[in-house]
Amino acid sequence: MEETLITRAQAVLEQNWTGRFTRPAPRLYPHQWSWDAAFIAIGYAHRLQARAEQELRTLFTGQWRNGLLPHIVYHEPSATYFPGPEIWDVRRHPAAPSAVATSGIVQPPNHAIAAWHIYRHAQDREQARKFLQELYPRLKAWHDYLYRERDPAGEGLVYIRHPWESGMDNAPLWDEPLQRITVDPKRPLPFRRMDKQVVNPADRPTDADYARYLQLVALFRAANYEEARIREHCPFLVQDVLFNTLLCQAERDLARIARVVGADPDQHEARAERTAQAINQKLWDEAHGIYVDYDLRTRTPIDVHVAAGFVPLFAGIPSPEQARRLCTYLNSTSFCRLGDRCYAVPSYDKQKPDFSRRRYWRGPVWININWLLYRGLERYGAQEYAAWIRDAIIDLPRLYDFYEYYDPEIGCGHGAAGFSWTAALLLDVLYAGRLEANRSA
Ligand code: 9WN
Helix, strand or coil: CHHHHHHHHHHHHHHHECCCCECCECCCECCEEHHHHHHHHHHHCCCCHHHHHHHHHHHHCCCCCCCCCCCEEECCCCCCCCCCHHHHCHHHCCCCCCCCEECCCCCCCCHHHHHHHHHHCCCCHHHHHHHHHHHHHHHHHHHHHHHHHCCCCCCCCCCECCHHHHCCCCCHHHHHHHHCCCCCCCCCCCCCCCHHHHCCHHHCCCHHHHHHHHHHHHHHHHCCCCHHHHHHHCCCCEECHHHHHHHHHHHHHHHHHHHHHCCCCHHHHHHHHHHHHHHHHHCEECCCCEECCEECCCCEECCCCEHHHHHHHHHCCCCHHHHHHHHHHHCCCCCCCCCCCCCCCCCECCCCCCCCCCCCCCCCECHHHHHHHHHHHHHCCCHHHHHHHHHHHHHHHHHHCCEEEECCCCCCEEEEECCHHHHHHHHHHHHHHHHHHHHHC
C-alpha cells in the first residue's frame, strides 16, 4: 500500500516537473512559487537529491540584487495565471533581475530549512556540501534583506506588506487590515481573474479581496519598490507569526549550514534567538494560549486565532508551559479534538461564524501547515497528537487524492488537483517513517 502511495505522489511531482522547476499545480499555478519550491525540495531530498538542489537553485535565479527572494519567478509565459509580470513591472527597481521576470513581494522564508534538510538526507554528501557552499551567500543575502528592510526598528520581527506574502492569502487575519483599502463593490474589476476559470470560484478569495490585493500592488509599483516609501504609505503592515517562526528556524538552520561551509554561525544564532524572544514577548497571547499577529498600522494585536498561531512549536520557540497551553487549545473543539470527527488541524477556529470548510485559508486543512505542526509537536514530545496529524497527511491524499486543501470533517479535496507540496510532504513523512523504523530495528 505504501509503495503505491509513493508511486502516486511521485507521479504528481513528475507531472508538474518542467525540467528546471516544479509547478505547484498544472493549470492554476504554472510558475515557480517561493515557499512551494522549498516544501517540494523537502520531498525530493530523500531520493532525488539532484532535483531537490535544482529546485532551489532555479528559484534563486529570480533573487534580486538586494537579496529579495520574490514570491513568484515567471520562468515561462502562461495564459492561465493572473497577475503576470507586467502587473508587477519590477524593473522599476534597479535591483530586480534582468534575465528573468519576477513578482515584487516575498513569501515565508523556509529555504534554509529545505537546504539543510537536503544536506541531512543527502545520498551524495560531498555534492550536498558543494550545494550548501553555493547557496549559503544567497540564503544569507535573503535573510539580510528581511532584517534590513522589513525590521527597521530592529525588533527581531520582520513585517509583511501584502496578504500573499504570508502564504495564507485570504486568512481571516487580514480582514481588518484590508478594510483600510477602500474598493467599490459595484465597480467591475479592471482585470480578468484566471483562477476562477480553473477551479471552483466558491473556494477562492472574493473579487473584493482581489481588488484590494491589486491596489496594494499598484502602491508598490508607484513607489518603484523602494521599501522606505512603501513602509511609509502601505496600509497593510503586519508582523506575522508564521513568517517570523519560519525565519527563526531558517536562521537556526543557516547557522548549521554556516558551520559546514566554514562561515560564521554566530550571527545567525544571535538573530534566531532575538526573533524567538520577540515572538514570545510580542506575539504570545497569554489570555488564550496561542500566538497572534501584530498590526503595525494600528499598533495592536490581531485578535484572530488560526492554525498558524501554533506553528512556533516548529522552531522550538514556546517554553514547556506555553507548549502545554498550545496543545490544550489545539486539542479543543476550536481546532481538532482527538477522537472527534476531524482529520487534521483546520486553518481557522471552527467555532467562529465565518469559519468555512472549503474556502481557501478560511477553514480547510492545508498539508504544509499540518506538516509544520506535526514536526513541532514531535519536537515537544506530544507524540499522540503528532501521530494523529501524520496519519492525516497520509490518509487525505490516499483517500481523496493530491489536492491543494481538504475539508477538515469529511476529508474531500478542494482547490487545485495534482498539488505538488501535498505530494512532496507526504513523501517526506513516509520516508522519514522508514528511516525511523530502520533506526529502531
Ligand atoms: C498567490 C502556490 C500559491 C501558494 C500560496 C497559496 C496560493 C497564490 C494564488 O498559491 O497563492 O501567491 O494565486 O492564490 O495561497 O500559499 O504558495 O501554490
